Amino acid sequence: MSVLRKQPNVVIIGAGMAGISAARRLVDAGFRNVLILEAADRIGGRIHTVQFGDGKFPVELGANWIHGPTLQNSTFQIAEAIGALQPYRINNRMSSRFLREDGVEISREIIKEAFHIFNRVLDEVYRTIINERLKHGRIITFAPLIFESLEKELQNVKADDSYIKDMQKALKAMTNHCRFHEGDELERITWEKHEQEYNIPEGGDVHIPGGYAQIINHLMKLIPKKSLMLKKEVVEILRSDEIIEIKTRDGSTFEADHVIVTSSIGYLKKHHETLFKPKLPQSKIDVLTSLELGRVNKIFLEFDQPILAPTYRSIAFAWDDTSIKNVQNDWYKRIFGFDQIFTKNNTLLGWIAGDAAEYMETLSNDEIGKICTELLRKFLGNRNIPNPKAVLVSRWCNNPYVLGSYFHQSKRMIPGEQMILSEPITTPRWTF
Template sequence: MDKLQGIDSHIVIIGCGMSGIGAALKLTKEGFKNIKIIEATGRSGGRIKTTTFGNVIVEIGANWIHGPSKANPVFQLACEHGLLDSQAMSEENQALDVEGHPSFQSFYSSSGNKLTPELTKSVSQLFLTLLGKSKEFILTEKEPYPSVGEFLKKEIAKHAVEWKDDAETKKLKLALLTMMLKLECCFSGTHSMDLVGLGAFGGYKTLPGLDCTFPGGYEGLIDAMMKGLPESIVSYNNPVKCVHWNWSFRGANSPEQTFPVMVECENGETVPANHVIVTVPLGYLKEHYETLINPSLPLSKVHSIQRMGFGTNNKIFLEFEEPFWEPDCEVINLIWEDETPLADVKPDVNQFWMKKIFGFTVLHPPERYGHVLCGWIAGHESEYMETLSDTEVKNSMTEVIRKFTGNPSITPKRILQSKWHSDPYTKGSYSYVAVGCSGSDIENIVQPLPLQETDTKPLQVLFAGEATHQSFYSTTHGALLSGWREADRLITHYTQSPLISQNFSSKL
């Protein structure tokens, strides 16, 4: 196939997040000229969203580079653009491997006491051991339970029977393990670990390196990447209504030319294309797949979209006049003493939503952030929180912190909360492999349309985004790699000679 023909091809990318920008950069560097990004909102970055909170910069969306090492393309780009501090880029930092988990420290109980390291260390180790075991079932043909949550709770019950502690200590240990399950819900972006499939859980891979942040904000990377693209490439505030494919549309500027795809925008604009890369979040796709793609998606793809998990993980930023935590504290964990993972209780979300917060991370260093904490909350409680006013959330947080510290005078100066579930173009935070779902569902979602490779007009609609990466779903590096993957698919399509294609298919 003539490479010049590829360069003249019209390519539309829906969504100006990490995957869409990544795809556009790779294509433009290969010489593709007719590329357009259509973005529903007024900004680039998608779920990377930096804002100001008082006098400091905070991340409403993506927070860390997970696994900042040579294998992480987001880390490499951040280094190239000089966006990280020397500690994050150090060889020592890149060599550390914490398998995606922060250190457990500073445990406060709901009776206003601080738990001893002797108690918390053994329980933390037990939980991490069981979590490691839950990731091994991807290597086996059988799974003892459908979900990660069920597996963990059954294993916890076995261990609890053998504990020799007094009743109060046992109660505290179980409450600690409940907190760790809430933390895991935040990692997975799910309401409950009972919704996360056990067999596929180990498919998610972590990279070495101690997670790091951007001193100037994550959006600094988006800004740097956007500078590599033509200024007029993005059409902002332009939601897409429908992607019409497998047809023959005439271009307005070149009526003699026909295109197999046409992107119809909500404002009535139509954009003809040879190829469209859809990078919308899975949450949006779950809500709109019936109308977003026409003709309708094949059933295999629909079922996989429905089976895959997509949940909400929100943040609550709190600023204080003075810290009530130790200078070296990184995480404050909240232990509700009346909770146990062994009781199947459905809490009143409206009344007790704040109990779903596993704890707070301390924004470091204080010279940059002042005295700011970030609370983390996932699931239905997180979604309910979005319906509350800042004053209501602030009052609840004040009550919780006073209860756990035993200090009745602590009051946050101001708060800021994220609202990813009610964002119409995300409908949540990120994806997970749900019960009844497997890696093959991600493969199904990725498959370009039309599904038949022999079609005379192949690769009409392609799919990218964090939810389409087999082992790095839910991450920015997964999103970036997925955008590169689809750009490479088009590049290969136009650079591979018919003879090479023929020889390759004859070997399958």
């Protein structure tokens, strides 16, 4: 006679990519008692696809690309299988046109050499960060090292003053790009590869024209509707030897045999002391303290007519000076530039990171739109650019369930330490 094993109750906290992927894995494996609790009124977490701008295609307030479009990448596999990659386009920053504050474009010859210098310095920074720790026990950040290395490289460039000055401006723009690519001010970031760390496959960054939400929706197809509850912010997880009890802000209580926590790093950093009863093991608290959630935001501008197309596909602001003495007055100097969204004619996307990205969230869309339009007029040398008809801005730093963009290592972190956070707590059974 066969013995039927009792199906465990599994509660997943968070309906972002991690939470939904976990639920789909469990459902595919035959687990029937799976429940996802999501604090927000939508699924996706930092994937947030919305309709904005001209044309039928959406825009992304959050995750923007698939990094590494190869079959090694599970996200790429899904996107390709469901036909989400057409029209196909790989992001290429080398194609950006670098414009000075007087509206003059910096020559491609200078930009090409500047890219070579910047990439060489970036490789040197990565190596130095590792060597300093291994040989001297020192943990250092990108800055001021990257600035010192760029200055040394510039001293070796044999050219006239105007060439050097334009290269300095181009390198300032590339540094702004580095800020949003790495996720924050370079004084706060240190990166060290670890053998257990996820490595991005080769192939560049590919867009999903119809939106990242297609991936999320595909994963949700086989998850029963009853397995998802929105507007259920978990405020307390009480564990005992027998059961785990989950309480939400609206007064609901759920019981589980296993809990999978997929909340953002920012949320866990802020709430772990009150969220978990008893508290987390010290090893996990130490990792949360060492991890930082970066600050990156996006600015979308919709106009009544094309602003960059067909002349430009992407412009970078080659500032005379990117130093910020007062973030309230100079925040816009952290804007890297604007991209022509390739599925639209009249809609632009700007990128901003660091202190300025967080401060920008205190401003209204209208204020942000006016300042960005003035910047476009200046750098494009065209005072006739009209005001945008609509402005959309991401505000990840103040999103109460996210509190940032994407994580980076801090000076306190030991390489590979983040793996501790994913280790299960077995008494009773939690997984991160």
